[in-house]
Amino acid sequence: xxxxxxxxxxxxxxxxxxxxxxxxxxxxxxxxxxxxxxxxxxxxxxxxxxxxxxxxxxxxxxxxxxxxxxxxxxxxxxxxxxxxxxxxxxxxxxxxxxxxxxxxxxxxxxxxxxxxxxxxxxxxxxxxxxxxxxxxxxxxxxxxxxxxxxxxxxxxxxxxxxxxxxxxxxxxxxxxxxxxxxxxxxxxxxxxxxxxxxxxxxxxxxxxxxxxxxxxxxxxxxxxxxxxxxxxxxxxxxxxxxxxxxxxxxxxxxxxxxxxxxxxxxxxxxxxxxxxxxxxxxxxxxxxxxxxxxxxxxxxxxxxxxxxxxxxxxxxxxxxxxxxxxxxxxxxxxxxxxxxxxxxxxxxxxxxxxxxxxxxxxxxxxxxxxxxxxxxxxxxxxxxxxxxxxxxxxxxxxxxxxxxxxxxxxxxxxxxxxxxxxxxxxxxxxxxxxxxxxxxxxxxxxxxxxxxxxxxxxxxxxxxxxxxxxxxxxxxxxxxxxxxxxxxxxxxxxxxxxxxxxxxxxxxxxxxxxxxxxxxxxxxxxxxxxxxxxxxxxxxxxxxxxxxxxxxxxxxxxxxxxxxxxxxxxxxxxxxxxxxxxxxxxxxxxxxxxxxxxxxxxxxxxxxxxxxxxxxxxxx
Numbered sequence: 001x002x003x004x005x006x007x008x009x010x011x012x013x014x015x016x017x018x019x020x021x022x023x024x025x026x027x028x029x030x031x032x033x034x035x036x037x038x039x040x041x042x043x044x045x046x047x048x049x050x051x052x053x054x055x056x057x058x059x060x061x062x063x064x065x066x067x068x069x070x071x072x073x074x075x076x077x078x079x080x081x082x083x084x085x086x087x088x089x090x091x092x093x094x095x096x097x098x099x100x101x102x103x104x105x106x107x108x109x110x111x112x113x114x115x116x117x118x119x120x121x122x123x124x125x126x127x128x129x130x131x132x133x134x135x136x137x138x139x140x141x142x143x144x145x146x147x148x149x150x151x152x153x154x155x156x157x158x159x160x161x162x163x164x165x166x167x168x169x170x171x172x173x174x175x176x177x178x179x180x181x182x183x184x185x186x187x188x189x190x191x192x193x194x195x196x197x198x199x200x201x202x203x204x205x206x207x208x209x210x211x212x213x214x215x216x217x218x219x220x221x222x223x224x225x226x227x228x229x230x231x232x233x234x235x236x237x238x239x240x241x242x243x244x245x246x247x248x249x250x251x252x253x254x255x256x257x258x259x260x261x262x263x264x265x266x267x268x269x270x271x272x273x274x275x276x277x278x279x280x281x282x283x284x285x286x287x288x289x290x291x292x293x294x295x296x297x298x299x300x301x302x303x304x305x306x307x308x309x310x311x312x313x314x315x316x317x318x319x320x321x322x323x324x325x326x327x328x329x330x331x332x333x334x335x336x337x338x339x340x341x342x343x344x345x346x347x348x349x350x351x352x353x354x355x356x357x358x359x360x361x362x363x364x365x366x367x368x369x370x371x372x373x374x375x376x377x378x379x380x381x382x383x384x385x386x387x388x389x390x391x392x393x394x395x396x397x398x399x400x401x402x403x404x405x406x407x408x409x410x411x412x413x414x415x416x417x418x419x420x421x422x423x424x425x426x427x428x429x430x431x432x433x434x435x436x437x438x439x440x441x442x443x444x445x446x447x448x449x450x451x452x453x454x455x456x457x458x459x460x461x462x463x464x465x466x467x468x469x470x471x472x473x474x475x476x477x478x479x480x481x482x483x484x485x486x487x488x489x490x491x492x493x494x495x496x497x498x499x500x501x502x503x504x505x506x507x508x509x510x511x512x513x514x515x516x517x518x519x520x521x522x523x524x525x526x527x528x529x530x531x532x533x534x535x536x537x538x539x540x541x542x543x544x545x546x547x548x549x550x551x552x553x554x555x556x557x558x559x560x561x562x563x564x565x566x567x568x569x570x571x572x573x574x575x576x577x578x579x580x581x582x583x584x585x586x587x588x589x590x591x592x593x594x595x596x597x598x599x600x601x602x603x604x605x606x607x608x609x610x611x612x613x614x615x616x617x618x619x620x
Contacts, residue, residue, distance in 0.1 A: 015337050018344060019162045026119055029111065030168055036108040037172040040101060041179060047097045048314040054090045055306030057083060070307055112164065120163055124156050128346055136353045137418045138378070146232035147225050151342050154224070158339030165332035173322045173329065180319040187312050188303060194293055195286045195316055202282045202323060209275040210330045216271060217338040220264045227257040272331060276324060283320030290316055353417050359437040365444040366429050367394035367525040367556035369415065374424035376410060384410050386579040388424070392572070394525070397552060399567040399587075400560045401597060402576030408560045409450075411576070412528045415558070416445045428526075446519030446551075450531040452511050459488055460495040463517045470521055482516035483547035509539075513547045520551045527551060529559040533566075564601040573597065 023030065056069030061083045129152065184192040234241060234250050241250050290313060297303035369392045376385040385407045392398050402408050413419055414426050417433055425432045433441055443466075454462050463478060464470040475495065479485040487510055491497040499506060506514070512532050519527060529548065545566060548559075559566070567573050568587045575583035575596050583595050590597040 015340050015344065019159070019166075019336065019340055022124075022159075023163050023167050025123075026163060029119060030163065030171075033108060033111045033168045034171050034175075036104050036111060037168070038175060039104045040108070041172070041176045043097050043101050043104070044318070045179065045183065045315070047094055048311055049307065050090050050093055050097075051314075052304075052306035052308070052311035054087055055310055056304055057086050057090075057306075059305055067301075067304065070304065112168075120160050121156055124159060124343070125152055128152050128156070128343065131347055131349065134351045134354070135349055136351075136420075137413065138352060139349055141378070144229045144232070146228040148346070150225060150228050151346060155221075155339040155343050158335050159343055160336075161332045162336035162340065166329055166336060169325070169332075170329045173326055177319060177322055177326075180315045180322070184312060184315050184319070187308060187315075188294075188297070191290070191294055191297065191303075191312065195289050197289070198282045198285050199323075202279055205275070205278055205282070206326070206330055209271060210334060212271050213268065213275075213331055213334045214337070216264065216268045217334050220261070220268060221338050221342060223257070223261045223264050227254070227261050230254060230257050275331070276328070279324045280320075283324055286316055286320055287313070353420060353438065355438040356435060359440075360431060360435050362428075362436050362440040362444060365525045367444075368392060368427075368429055369526065369556060369558075370427040370430075371411075371414075372425045372427060374414065374421045374426060376407075376414065376419065376421050376423075384579050385414075385421075388579075388581060390574065390581065390584065392556060392558075394556055395554055396571040397557045397559070397569065399570035399573040400558060400576065401562060401567060401573060401600065403578075403596075405578075406576040407579040408576055409530050412530055412558055412560065415526070415528060416442050416447070443522065444524055445526045445528060446522055446524035446555075448512065448515045448519055448527070448529045448532050452515030452532075454499060454506075454511055454514060456499065458493075458496050458498050459491070459514065462499070462514055463495075463521055465518055466522050474521060475517075478517040478521035479514075481520050481547070481550040481553075482513045483550060484510070484513035484517050487513075516547045516551050525555060527555050527557040527559075529557065529561075531560045531562070533561065533563065562600065564597075564604050567597075 053069055053071065132148065181192070184195075231254055234254065241247060290309075294303060294309045294312060298305050298309050303309060371388045371390050374385055374388040375383055377383045388407075388411065400408050400411065410419070414421055415428070415433065417438060420434060425434075427433070428436065428441070428444070455465065460472065460475050461468075463475050467474075472495070476485060479488055479495075488495055488497075515532075532548070533545070559570070561567060570587060573583075573585065573587055573590055574581050575590070577596065583590060583593075583597055587597075591601060
């Protein structure tokens with residue numbers, strides 16, 4: 001974002017307008033809450049007036065020469081009632097007002113909980129999560145999971161402050177200030193004007209501290225994001241940290257992040273600690289003016305003690321408290337604006353991958369795939385794929401071999417449209433994949449990644465993730481095809497066994513076979529296998545390929561792998577280097593010519609103690 005102050009001001013105004021639009025969706029709930037708050041304020045004024053009336057009645061009884069009390073709204077006590085009767089009536093009225101206040105407060109609490117917790121927070125989190133599901137992989141490549149989780153949780157709570165702490169409380173405070181001012185002017189105009197002399201100075205102080213707090217809250221959010229990211233990364237990599245005995249240095253790193261957050265919180269705390277007492281000091285100045293000027297008016301007989309000075313003091317004290325609270329409203333506004341800017345960054349993120357307006361529906365694909373002069377780049381000018389061109393017939397097994405960062409995984413990701421090619425086209429059954437309904441397209445494809453993610457749920461729920469309504473028989477059949485049924489049946493609860501976070505209770509081979517079963521259950525015409533055995537031992541590799549062999553039957557299969565023994569089963573092999581296809585052909589053809597495929601085969605067979613095969617390849 002630009003550092004231009006004018007630009008910051010425009011951005012802040014834009015965010016404020018959007019927050020108002022967001023609040024408009026909850027206008028009826030806000031109106032109920034504000035109405036209940038105003039009832040509380042009116043009841044407070046009524047109780048205060050009754051107290052002043054009682055004091056004037058008692059004073060008139062003790063000092064008959066003083067003027068009789070002025071009853072509000074033209075009301076008068078019944079004829080013949082003595083002092084005790086009148087004070088008893090006032091006491092009963094106060095008890096009734098207290099009962100009303102209790103009921104109104106209870107109703108307000110329910111309204112706020114229903115509006116804020118069950119309304120705003122739940123709705124906004126659902127909107128953010130829905131938007132996250134629509135965004136492409138490119139968005140998640142540039143935003144960490146810790147940052148996103150913080151925005152869905154902490155920032156949403158801060159946005160809630162705008163409705164609760166700005167709209168509801170701010171409107172209530174402004175209306176209460178108006179009521180208090182009208183009542184004070186009705187009691188004594190010169191005294192009211194004298195007591196409000198410090199208002200312009202209070203406003204200037206509020207504006208100054210608001211600007212300071214705006215910057216402080218932005219830095220606080222950035223520091224908190226960094227701390228969450230570093231902490232999540234260290235927790236995920238705890239095995240590496242322990243393996244290299246880096247516990248102490250990593251602890252110091254996190255303590256540094258923690259101190260940065262704490263230091264910035266201290267900056268905010270210092271600003272708020274200066275802000276609120278300064279406002280309170282200015283408001284207390286009003287009380288001093290009241291005691292001096294108002295006391296003179298009472299002594300000179302120009303102002304009643306109870307319904308005059310005492311009531312005026314209560315109104316001015318509440319007025320001053322509300323003005324002080326108004327400073328807190330400005331604080332809430334800065335917090336919610338800083339959080340809203342980050343939330344809106346998600347909600348405003350462009351949806352790069354979506355179904356076209358007149359999308360082609362696809363119930364069951366035949367499975368032919370073609371890349372037509374496809375080029376792709378994550379960053380402008382840095383091509384990851386360069387002029388990729390090939391065709392695959394339905395049911396064929398295509399092996400993909402290549403050097404690190406040669407674009408193998410990127411090539412696979414273009415088929416289900418995790419990314420879109422900027423040049424050329426990817427075709428499925430002769431049609432550009434961008435013409436199909438996105439959900440229909442992805443239902444044609446079974447995916448198994450190098451690191452298969454499993455949810456903390458039952459094995460059956462993980463296998464049926466893409467088809468929740470699948471019958472148990474279909475789940476078992478998919479597990480058998482993926483060679484997973486045998487180990488599942490050895491578990492205490494079988495298919496109802498709950499696995500740990502990300503499948504940590506299972507071995508690498510078991511997790512991959514469950515991922516295969518999850519893909520097979522959909523009965524997809526296309527399988528994409530992204531190096532599923534890259535980080536497993538030979539025995540586990542054999543277990544996984546036992547499942548892969550069953551899963552590939554009658555399906556177009558793309559497999560990224562460095563294992564020549566697996567690639568020998570492929571119908572066709574693509575060899576990639578720096579985003580280009582440098583070799584292509586059947587495994588037998590590639591073994592006969594010098595190149596990357598032949599070199600890898602020679603190295604692997606020598607390592608696996610296959611001298612005959614290695615010697616045959618080494619012979620010119």
